[in-house]
Amino acid sequence: MNLLRAENISLSFGGLTAVNDFNFYINEGQVVSIIGPNGAGKTTLFNILTGIYKVNQGKIYMNEEPIDGLHARKIVSKGIARTFQNIRLFSDMRVIENVLVGAHINTDYSFFDGLFRTKRFYEVENKKKQEGAKLLESLGLEGRLSDYADNLSYGEQRKLEIARAMATGAKLLLLDEPAAGMNHQESEDLRVFISNLKNLGYTILLIEHDMRVVMNVSDYIYVMDYGKKIAEGRPHEIQSNEAVAMAYLGDSEVHL
Amino acid sequence: MSEKFTVDKIVIASIILLLLGLPLLGFSQYVMRIVILMGIYTILALGLNILVGYTGLVSLGHAGFFAIGAYGTAYFMIQHSVGFIVALTIGTLLSGFMGFVLGLPTIRLSGTYLSIVTLGFAMIVQVVIMNWDSVTNGTLGMSQIPKPNILGYDLNLANHGIYYLMLFLLGLVTLGCYTIIHSKIGRTLRAIKSDELATTMMGIHIDRYKILAFVLSASITGLAGGFYATLSSYIDHNSFGFDLSILILCMVILGGMGTIRGMYLGAALLIIFPEIARPLMSWRFVVYGFVLIIMMHFRPQGVLGWRSRRKYPIPGEVKKSYRMVEVEE
Numbered sequence: 109m110n111l112l113r114a115e116n117i118s119l120s121f122g123g124l125t126a127v128n129d130f131n132f133y134i135n136e137g138q139v140v141s142i143i144g145p146n147g148a149g150k151t152t153l154f155n156i157l158t159g160i161y162k163v164n165q166g167k168i169y170m171n172e173e174p175i176d177g178l179h180a181r182k183i184v185s186k187g188i189a190r191t192f193q194n195i196r197l198f199s200d201m202r203v204i205e206n207v208l209v210g211a212h213i214n215t216d217y218s219f220f221d222g223l224f225r226t227k228r229f230y231e232v233e234n235k236k237k238q239e240g241a242k243l244l245e246s247l248g249l250e251g252r253l254s255d256y257a258d259n260l261s262y263g264e265q266r267k268l269e270i271a272r273a274m275a276t277g278a279k280l281l282l283l284d285e286p287a288a289g290m291n292h293q294e295s296e297d298l299r300v301f302i303s304n305l306k307n308l309g310y311t312i313l314l315i316e317h318d319m320r321v322v323m324n325v326s327d328y329i330y331v332m333d334y335g336k337k338i339a340e341g342r343p344h345e346i347q348s349n350e351a352v353a354m355a356y357l358g359d360s361e362v363h364l
Numbered sequence: 365m366s367e368k369f370t371v372d373k374i375v376i377a378s379i380i381l382l383l384l385g386l387p388l389l390g391f392s393q394y395v396m397r398i399v400i401l402m403g404i405y406t407i408l409a410l411g412l413n414i415l416v417g418y419t420g421l422v423s424l425g426h427a428g429f430f431a432i433g434a435y436g437t438a439y440f441m442i443q444h445s446v447g448f449i450v451a452l453t454i455g456t457l458l459s460g461f462m463g464f465v466l467g468l469p470t471i472r473l474s475g476t477y478l479s480i481v482t483l484g485f486a487m488i489v490q491v492v493i494m495n496w497d498s499v500t501n502g503t504l505g506m507s508q509i510p511k512p513n514i515l516g517y518d519l520n521l522a523n524h525g526i527y528y529l530m531l532f533l534l535g536l537v538t539l540g541c542y543t544i545i546h547s548k549i550g551r552t553l554r555a556i557k558s559d560e561l562a563t564t565m566m567g568i569h570i571d572r573y574k575i576l577a578f579v580l581s582a583s584i585t586g587l588a589g590g591f592y593a594t595l596s597s598y599i600d601h602n603s604f605g606f607d608l609s610i611l612i613l614c615m616v617i618l619g620g621m622g623t624i625r626g627m628y629l630g631a632a633l634l635i636i637f638p639e640i641a642r643p644l645m646s647w648r649f650v651v652y653g654f655v656l657i658i659m660m661h662f663r664p665q666g667v668l669g670w671r672s673r674r675k676y677p678i679p680g681e682v683k684k685s686y687r688m689v690e691v692e693e
């Protein structure tokens with residue numbers, strides 16, 4: 109049984125077919141990467157999977173349950189959360205507050221609990237704050253907890269987006285270029301972090317241009333170009349694939 | 365940081381003491397009336413702030429909700445001889461319900477479109493007031509609205525009862541705003557203001573929260589309206605024009621959108637201003653406009669619109685053993 113599976117999905121913007129008859133699947137506990145040149149349709153694929161766009165054709169299954177056509181909000185409750193290529197934090201809120209908004213759907217008290225400050229309010233809020241703080245600590249952001257999100261460095265903001273996605277309770281994380289803008293040390297940390305996520309029972313679908321990260325963490329790789337799948341396989345298979353090198357870098361001499 | 369914390373507490377405690385003891389200072393009824401008006405406008409600003417300051421939805425029609433609260437309360441007090449508390453509750457609920465009715469179809473509209481619809485709403489309310497004679501007494505307005513009577517006591521300016529009633533309502537609304545904003549509800553509203561798509565991607569039903577913001581905002585505004593009706597004992601359609609909606613918006617922006625303290629300052633400044641600058645009265649909107657332009661340029665967050673630099677309180681100790689990544693710096 110696949111955790112997530114897309115069957116023959118297509119999406120066009122006017123005349124441009126951004127995703128063209130694409131198939132892929134990911135099993136629980138795997139790290140699967142999607143790579144490809146700029147404009148290949150990777151982010152569009154994420155937007156489809158998370159319900160921002162509706163497919164023209166094809167089906168998507170999460171735990172064998174069809175999720176294409178579901179509202180983006182509902183997809184989160186099916187256990188899929190994501191980060192954005194162009195960071196979309198709640199920039200005017202604190203780091204911990206960003207995580208707490210992420211935890212909203214499992215922050216279980218009512219409007220009136222909040223208004224009248226019931227015992228339940230304090231119990232749930234305190235628990236969520238502690239969990240949020242631990243989550244941030246696991247990403248090395250504990251010193252930044254009280255800061256406002258837009259005061260973080262680029263790399264820290266990317267980490268915060270991951271923390272916020274994890275706070276939703278989703279076990280399948282879609283990470284769109286998490287290493288972009290990170291320095292060498294940060295992307296190395298990220299690599300370790302993603303491996304650890306796997307050990308914690310998370311499943312990761314990763315879009316990434318940083319090949320050090322991709323080749324090191326991926327169990328399986330799909331290569332996309334012009335919306336189509338041009339190759340798939342294990343990292344060493346992709347590394348030695350001429351077509352991939354051609355499409356990806358326009359030069360078969362370059363080694364991935 | 366803890367120093368700042370105690371400074372805050374001292375400032376707040378002093379203000380509360382001052383407000384409680386104000387009648388002892390022997391001000392004239394004229395001055396006390398202005399102070400009560402400040403209180404009403406602070407409530408109005410707090411109400412609009414929920415929409416504009418926290419959720420990022422700009423309403424230009426809050427005079428409409430103010431009117432519904434005022435007319436609703438006055439109508440039930442005069443025509444049905446209902447007691448003040450019940451009438452005020454009805455006025456508040458009525459206004460909140462209109463907030464729901466207006467919010468439901470308009471919630472998908474963004475920015476300018478929403479503002480224009482709310483503007484139209486307030487105009488419609490005014491037209492209805494002028495024409496629905498049997499309820500609103502048409503253009504003649506409603507007069508002899510009774511002063512509040514609570515448990516057999518008449519509350520008026522002379523015995524300061526109406527002042528303390530204002531303080532009570534202001535305190536209630538302030539506390540309510542505080543608890544709502546400092547809960548998952550307020551966090552969600554602020555998240556919506558910051559990024560609607562990202563908020564949706566947290567699994568949050570943002571339309572629901574926008575409507576909730578509308579209802580809360582309209583209810584608070586209606587409450588202020590009901591109280592205003594009994595304070596002034598006469599209301600007509602002229603009291604609820606476009607300039608009122610703009611005035612409230614100016615208070616919110618001047619004081620500091622998305623803060624509670626700012627609403628107090630914004631209302632105080634813009635109510636005092638015409639009193640001390642009578643000759644400028646006819647120019648006041650020019651002055652307000654000018655103030656807003658200056659503010660937008662030099663201090664867009666408003667006079668008191670700073671970010672808290674206090675540490676965010678996390679209950680209990682966070683253990684150090686949860687780190688998965690060691691970060692060297």
Ligand SMILES: Nc1ncnc2c1ncn2[C@@H]1O[C@H](COP(=O)(O)OP(=O)(O)OP(=O)(O)O)[C@@H](O)[C@H]1O
Pocket residue numbers: 121124126144145146147148149150151152153193
């Ligand atoms: N909303 C949209 N409307 C029209 N065209 C779009 C839209 N979103 C994406 N596209 C187009 O679809 C194609 C795929 O874009 P996409 O962002 O998915 O690429 P990508 O693989 O993520 O690229 P990159 O590596 O640069 O992030 C591009 O040609 C892009 O211009």
Ligand SMILES: [Mg+2]
Pocket residue numbers: 150151152193
């Ligand atoms: Mg992309």
